[in-house]
Structures are given as structure tokens and as C-alpha cells.
Amino acid sequence: MRELEGKVAVVTGAASGIGRGLAERFAAEGMRVVLADVEVDPLQEVADALAARGAPVRAVPTDVSDADAVLDLATVTFEHFGTAHVVCNNAGVGGSSGPSWEIAQNAWDWTFGVNFWGVLHGIRAFVPRLLAQQEGHIVNTASLAGLTTIPFMAPYAATKHAVVGLSEALALELAMLGSPVKVSVLCPGFIRTRIHESERNWPARLGAPPPGLGNDLLAESVRATIAAGMDPADLADRVVAAIRDERFFILSDDDHAVLAQQRADDVRSGRQPRLAPPEAFGIPGAGT
Template identity: 45%
Template sequence: MDSFDGKVGVVTGAASGIGRALAAGLAAEGMRLVLADVEASALDAAVEQFRSAGHTVEGVVADVSDRAQVEAVAAVAIDRFGALHFAANNAGVAIGGPAWELTEADWQWVLGVDLWGVIHGVSVFTPLIIEAGGGHIVNTASMAGLTSTPFMAPYNVAKHGVVTLSETLALELAMLAPTVGVTVVCPGWVKTGINRSERNRRDDGAAADAEPAADGAVAGGIDLRSTIDGLIATGLDPDDVAAQVIDAVHTRRFSVLTHAGWSSLVTRRAERLVSGDQPELVLPAND
């Protein structure tokens, strides 16, 4: 997209973190926005801040794991602004623990938001963007969609799914609707509340020991929970991620790996898969 001015966009997970930073960047370039988030109070605060800055925004409380609520977000965009040119499927949650100890509800919660939320967004928003004559779709995956971290199985599975969904969508749109671009975002450690995402979870049968990251897990002398919390706390600022995403949309780049030094991890993983070697435990630093 050459210009965002006057265009209409939807951002999910827009009340905090990467979503809020991305929405701020889009609004600063003139995009009219529908902000969606499951956390009502944080969403209200974001909408108020955006409006006080002179931006045109609407807020919709929505759980993206429910297709009907995603459809409601799209309806607000069409009813309020008449078209849709951009969608960022960004909402995300995480939980930790050994794969065999997590409950079905744990899996359903993470896959519901992180994978089905993106599937719903692609299904609902893409036809509207095509109808508007073109635009762009951004799907937030993770480096966990290109590598695997222990004690994060549902998150890893969901984010791998988002990467291949985005690749498939890009191929299909290139053939059937080439005016619509796709970008998949694979952040490393970013200063967000992802390690506190259970604050927005309903009591639906979570495992008693389920945590946002691997509570008490130790591998190679590393306390994974405290290490991950520390890496997130010192991670990339969401504004920096948003700037990379906006540049990718302007230049129609497919993938954004926010931490340039991490690309070697993807290569090493591919080499191990080809050779049959065992996976390696890697918790890369913020570089």
C-alpha cells in the first residue's frame, strides 16, 4: 500500500503491545481504524487516547476465537466507514507447561485465539479487502512459528500455523487477487504483556499448574520462566516492531523477522530437520 491516508483498517489485539503500537503508526499516517480487543478497559483507554490525538477510530470489544465477534468487527468497519482496506490479525495469548500436562481447554484457548483468530480474520476480512479494490493483510506470528521453544507447545503449534496460513494466502492472492498483499510478522522478544495473557482467560478448565511460561522448568541449568520473563522485559519496543511492519506493508514485503540476528536460527533448524539431528534448545538474547 503506497498510502494509508483515508484508508480503513482493522487491528485486533489493539489495546496494548504490538497491536496498539501498530494502530498508532497507521493512524499517524491517516488511516481510519476499528480497534478490537477482548480487554474492554484497556481498549477504552486506547480509543480515548487516539481520539484525543485527532485520529478517527472506533472500538469493539471482541474475542477473535469467536467468528461471530470477528464478523461484528468487520460490520463496524463497513457501517462506519464504508469499506475495508487493511487488516492486522494480531491478537495473541500464551500458556506454558509440559505438552502432556496441558488440558484440552488449555490447547483450545491458545489455538482459539492465536490460530483460529487469524483464520477467522483471513476468512472475514479478505473478501472485504478484495471488494474494496485491494489493500493488505498482516498476520502476527512469532519466531515460535519458525523455531520451537520447550514448554510452549500450544503457542508453537499456533504460530507455525499462522506462518503457513500466511504463505498459502499470499500464493492464492497472487493468483486470484494480486492487489491484496500479505505480511507475516515473526517477532522475537518484545516488551508486551504476552506472559500475563491469562488475565483475559475465562475459567474453562485450565490445568492447575498452567502458567504463561514454563513455571519452575529448568533446562541446562536455566530457569526458563524467569529467563523468558527477563527477555520479554528487555525486549524490543512495540513501536520498533510497528515501524518494521508499516515499512513492510508500504514495500509489499512478505515476512518481517524483527530481530535480524535471529535469522540463523531458522537456517540451523532447517539444517537439523534435513539431517535428522535432534532439535536444539535456544533462548536467543535480544540482539
């Protein structure tokens, strides 16, 4: 999709981080923007900030883990703007850390609910409408964690691999059906956001959060790395370029592809997956 001006973008997880960066960039392109997030006040703040710059925006409080809420998001979008062109299924949480067999069931449910089902709900709600209008581009946020192997964060890693697999299937299905609707999967390394504070959105309906959620040693090391990460605005530049160029995989650094290559080498040799070296993620000061 070369021309974005006047078109409609929908972004989930738009109240913070990557989603906010995408929404700001789409507005700067002259797009009309629908912002969705479970955090109502920050969502309205982003909507007000974009509206103050003259962007036509609509904020729709949405819990993406709720299929009906995402169907409602699509309905409101089409009622308000009459169409949607770019749909970013981006909302996500960092999940729980620890050995995979010890992570509580409700922590797995939370992470899959937002990171995987949230993306699938977006696909189910919007793709039929994009197919009908014969135009659109879906951008699903996975992670570099979906292309490589991350121990002690198994729910996060598993959901991100699932989003990559889902996005690949979707892209092939649309291509095989001859649809002009395109798909990209966003697989960033570390980006400066509030992902390490995801526990702020723990849903009460899942009961008490696991003890130590967001407060353990792993979270502490992730926190420092995230703080030194890429600016979401720079990632948004790459997303917009990928939409224009119809690129499927979107990385935050082209060199991260070496991790997918390492994985392919392990598959070929039958080797157990190797832990990606920290410097491969661009972690500052992590050289060997």
C-alpha cells in the first residue's frame, strides 16, 4: 500500500510504547487512526494528543483477549470511518518468568489471552472486512522472541512463535486466494516501552497474580535492557516502510536475521536450540 494519506489505521495497544509510536506515525502520514487499549485514561491521552495535532482519531477501550470486544472494535471502526486499511494487532504483555513447568496456569492464560488470542481475534474481526473491500494490510506484532529461543520466559516465547506461525499461514492463505490484502509480522528486538511493567494490566478475572510477577531477577535485567532499547518512533518508520514495500518480516535491525539463520542451522543439524548470544540482540555492553 504505497499511499497512506487519508486511509484508516487501527492500532491495538495504542496507549503506550510501540502501539503509541505506530499511532503517532500513522497520524503524521495523514491517516485517520482508531486507537484501542485496555488502559482507558492513557488511551484517551494519546487520542487527545493526536487530535490536538489535527488527526482524525477515535479511541475505543478494548480488551483484545475478549473476542466480542474486538468484534465491537471492528464494528465501531467501520461505523465511524467506513473502512479500515492498516490493522495493527499489537497489544501484548511480557508474561511471567521462571522455569516453564513452574509458571502458574493463570499466567499462561493471561499471556496467551493477550499475545496470541488478541492477535487472532483481530484477524477474525477485520480480515473478512478487508477481503470484502479488496484492500488492506494486517501487521501482527510478534517479537524477535518468535524467531529465536528464550528460556525462562516460555509463555512469552511460545505466544510469539505462535504469532509468527499464524501470520505466515494468513499471508499464504491470502496470497493463494489471490487477495490483495497483505500481511506483515513485526519481530522487534528491545524497544524502549513499558513492556516490563505489563503486570499493571493483570486482569482481575484471572484471580491473584502469581507471586513476584514483574518483580523478579529476570524482570530486573529485562528492565535495564528495555531502557536502552530502540525508540518506538524509529521502529514505526520501519513498519511504515514495510507496509509501503509489502515486506512480510519486519525486524528492528536487519542483523537480527542471524538468529533465524542460527535456528535454521540447528534444525538442519538436529541440534538442541542454542541460546542466542546477548550481543545478537544488540544489548549494549554485552560483547563477548
